[in-house]
Amino acid sequence: MQPTASHFVNGAYLEDTAGAPIPVIFPANGEQIARVHAATPAVIEAAMASAKAAQAGWAALIGVERGRILRRAADIIRERNRELSDLETLDTGKPIQETLVADATSAADALEYFGGIAASLGGEHMQLGGDWAYTMRVPLGVCVGIGAWNYPTQIAAWKGAPALACGNTMVFKPSEQTPLCALKVAEILVEAGAPPGVFNVIQGAGLVGKALVEDPRTAKVSLTGSAATGKKVYAAAAAQMKHATMELGGKSPLIIFDDADLESAVSAAINANFYSSGQICSNGTRVFVQRGIKDAFLARLLKRTANAIIGDPRDEATNFGPMVSEEQLAITCSYIKKGISEGARLVHGGNRLNQPGAYIEPTIFADVTDDMTIAREEIFGPVMSVLDFDTEEDVLERANATEFGLSGAVFTADLTRAHRVVHAIQAGSCWINQYNLTPVELPFGGMKGSGVGRENSMAAIGHYSQLKTVYVGMSPVEAAF
Ligand code: NAD
Numbered sequence: 001m002q003p004t005a006s007h008f009v010n011g012a013y014l015e016d017t018a019g020a021p022i023p024v025i026f027p028a029n030g031e032q033i034a035r036v037h038a039a040t041p042a043v044i045e046a047a048m049a050s051a052k053a054a055q056a057g058w059a060a061l062i063g064v065e066r067g068r069i070l071r072r073a074a075d076i077i078r079e080r081n082r083e084l085s086d087l088e089t090l091d092t093g094k095p096i097q098e099t100l101v102a103d104a105t106s107a108a109d110a111l112e113y114f115g116g117i118a119a120s121l122g123g124e125h126m127q128l129g130g131d132w133a134y135t136m137r138v139p140l141g142v143c144v145g146i147g148a149w150n151y152p153t154q155i156a157a158w159k160g161a162p163a164l165a166c167g168n169t170m171v172f173k174p175s176e177q178t179p180l181c182a183l184k185v186a187e188i189l190v191e192a193g194a195p196p197g198v199f200n201v202i203q204g205a206g207l208v209g210k211a212l213v214e215d216p217r218t219a220k221v222s223l224t225g226s227a228a229t230g231k232k233v234y235a236a237a238a239a240q241m242k243h244a245t246m247e248l249g250g251k252s253p254l255i256i257f258d259d260a261d262l263e264s265a266v267s268a269a270i271n272a273n274f275y276s277s278g279q280i281c282s283n284g285t286r287v288f289v290q291r292g293i294k295d296a297f298l299a300r301l302l303k304r305t306a307n308a309i310i311g312d313p314r315d316e317a318t319n320f321g322p323m324v325s326e327e328q329l330a331i332t333c334s335y336i337k338k339g340i341s342e343g344a345r346l347v348h349g350g351n352r353l354n355q356p357g358a359y360i361e362p363t364i365f366a367d368v369t370d371d372m373t374i375a376r377e378e379i380f381g382p383v384m385s386v387l388d389f390d391t392e393e394d395v396l397e398r399a400n401a402t403e404f405g406l407s408g409a410v411f412t413a414d415l416t417r418a419h420r421v422v423h424a425i426q427a428g429s430c431w432i433n434q435y436n437l438t439p440v441e442l443p444f445g446g447m448k449g450s451g452v453g454r455e456n457s458m459a460a461i462g463h464y465s466q467l468k469t470v471y472v473g474m475s476p477v478e479a480a481f
Contacts, residue, residue, distance in 0.1 A: 001090055001180065006036035006203050007043050008186035010050035011196025016040045022176050022203060027093030027322040028313050028357040036179045038204035044211050047200040051142045051169040052217045054197030059139045059167030063119040070115030070161055072192035077108040077157075077185075084184055086314070088153055091178040093322040093358065094276050095313040106440070107157030107185060110456065113440040114165035121166065121461060123468075130475055136468045139167035140243055141219035143464065144212045146233070147182065148224045149175035149324050150279040156182040158440075159222045160189070160199050162460040168220070169198045171212055175225075176205040177324055213237060220464065223247065224281075227378075227404070227449050234452070245453030245463050247281070248446060249378040250406030253399035254284030254435060255389075255421060258292035260411035261433070266300045268411060268435040269384060274308065274362045275436065277323050278332075278382035281450075282407040284435055286368075286375055287386045288395050294388055298347065298366055301386075305348050308362055322358040323381060329358040332381030339365050339374040344385070370398055378404070392417065400426045405447030409435050428454070 001024070005013035019037035026033045039047070058066065077084060084104035089096045094103075123135030145159035152174050163170045174182040186201045202208065206229070213221050213236045220243035223233045230248040237244040254272050256265045272284035289297050313321035323329045329352065336350050349361030360382065368375050368385040375385050389395040399408060408425035411433055412418050422430040428446045429438065438444050438456070445454035453463045 001033040001087070003034065003036065003180060003183050006179070007039060007047070008183050008201040009043065009047045010200070011190050014043060014046065016043050019043065019204070022179060024091065024180060025325065026090050027324055030326075030356055030358075033090055034180060036203045038176070039202040039208045041211075043202055044208065044215070047171045047202045048142065048212070048215050048217050050197035051171050051200055054195055055139070055141055055169040058164070058169055058195060058198050063121055066165060066167065067115040067118030069189070069193040070111045070118065070164060073189050073194070074108040074111035074115060076188045076192055077104050077111065080188075081105060084153060084181070087184065088181050089313050091152055091180045092149065092324055093313050095318045095321045097316055097319055098276060103151060103153045106151075106154040109440045110154075110157040110161040114161040114460075117458070117461070118165040121465070131471065131473055133469060133471045136470065137166070137461075137465045138468050139465055141168060142217050143168045143170045143220040143222065144218045145170055145172040146209045146212070146221070146223045146225065147172065147174045148281075149177035150276060150281070152178040152181040153185060155224050156185040156201070158455050160185065162455075162464045164194070164198060166461060166465040168464055171200045171202060173202055173204060173209050173212060176203065179203045209233070210236065214240070216240065218242060220244065222453070222455075222463075230451060243463070245445070245455065246451035247455060248406070248449065248451040249380070250281055250283070250404045250446065250450050251286060251376065251378050251402050252282060252284045252404070252407040252427060253286045253288055253425065254408070255288045255395055255399060255410045256290065256293070256297065257410070257412040257414070257417070258290045259413040260293070261413070262293065262296060262300060264433060265411040266297065266304055268409065269301060270304060272409070272435045273384040274305070274320060274382050277321055279324060279328070279380055280436065282429060282436055282438070284407065284409055285379065285383070285385060286399070287384055288389045288399065289386055291388050291390055298386065301364065302348055305362055305364065310353065310359065310361070320362060320382075323360060324358070326358050328381065329360055332360055332379055332383060335374055335377070335379045335381070335383060336363055339368070339372065339383070339385075342372045342374070344368045344372055344374060349382075370401065376402070392421065396421065396424045400424070403449040406450035407436075
């Protein structure tokens with residue numbers, strides 16, 4: 001698993017062992033599987049300089065050529081899905097059952113989608129009487145991507161693909177918890193024909209990220225991370241008037257009415273809390289259940305949760321793996337303790353497994369009230385809070401009483417109520433009778449404290465390019481004197 005070197009800069013692997021060592025731990029057994037080094041100032045300089053040097057040439061390629069390279073990278077990723085999924089599982093601990101369908105494949109989707117539209121990016125023509133004008137869609141320059149640890153391959157591609165499609169270059173810094181997968185994305189892009197310097201990956205923790213954000217050559221920053229980090233990075237970007245996209249955390253509501261299809265609602269609650277061991281930003285961690293089906297919902301939820309197959313994530317039968325790290329597990333355990341001490345009713349799980357690895361049971365609390373810590377703060381672990389409600393009006397007010405606004409969903413058979421409710425939910429992504437599907441065709445991002453900007457879809461193009469307006473005078477210029 002040991003990569004050729006820690007960083008990928010200017011089209012090749014690059015090492016500098018003077019950087020602080022970063023051990024890569026397989027969370028299922030705590031064993032060290034690789035070691036990389038944080039970027040030194042020399043590595044940061046090399047990455048920024050190579051991205052800067054490559055940008056004009058990359059932008060000068062016609063869109064169809066840039067797009068072809070991205071689409072070729074998508075094909076290579078699909079061909080190597082098994083190998084890349086194995087690596088993602090080792091890097092994150094997520095079950096291979098998930099990584100085979102949700103990680104490298106999602107990266108390939110993004111490269112294919114943005115590769116497909118690179119050729120048709122352009123501006124508009126406006127006739128202004130005899131004069132006329134046009135707009136040009138121009139790249140921003142060097143973009144910095146900073147990733148979280150839950151979807152390392154996907155995050156690298158969700159940022160890299162639209163950035164490159166628009167003619168930017170990128171320096172990407174993965175989370176220090178999961179440094180391996182983004183290197184593969186960089187390697188594959190070069191294999192697909194990307195010129196050196198177009199997509200660089202360097203390792204490190206917050207200080208390396210901070211140096212990249214503050215570098216005067218950086219034109220745009222896209223962060224996926226916690227709200228606390230988002231505030232710091234957004235402020236640092238603003239200080240130099242840089243473009244910024246912030247994909248942050250959430251505490252999203254999943255609202256289930258009495259008339260919902262019970263099995264689908266239970267499936268959604270399971271997916272929205274236990275997929276990737278609950279480590280998903282858009283998770284529906286506040287499950288509001290209308291009182292009429294509360295007992296039936298809980299009974300079915302508990303029965304089905306008991307079927308979770310907790311085990312080695314490399315085993316294709318496993319559908320619930322460890323958390324990414326001991327630290328994240330400890331945070332989750334502290335929230336479970338708070339839930340119990342504040343009076344929530346623990347109805348399933350709650351315990352760390354008595355075996356090596358960062359394993360905790362899928363955990364469900366019932367009778368959760370809005371004021372409890374577990375209903376207010378993002379846990380980022382497999383902890384579901386079930387809250388009761390009576391009326392639509394009541395649940396909407398409570399659903400929106402949060403600093404976050406990433407996602408939300410409603411389960412109901414009533415068509416008009418479904419739309420009324422999602423229109424009222426203050427969140428960037430909403431689902432009706434579904435949860436957490438985020439295809440590349442759809443904008444993804446948060447409202448309120450969950451962030452600014454959008455990833456994916458045509459919306460991302462607006463965040464990785466800027467418009468230049470050109471007014472064309474066709475007549476002699478007149479002046480007052
Ligand atoms: P984190 O905020 O601790 O770290 C995110 C990244 O920021 C890491 O690469 C880290 O090294 C870097 N960083 C930290 N301080 C920095 C600084 N001052 N300047 C620049 N970079 C800095 O988040 P995490 O623990 O890695 O990930 C979990 C969080 O990410 C959760 O809150 C989750 O909701 C969020 N998340 C959001 C999305 C989304 O798309 N909205 C997706 C996945 C995860």
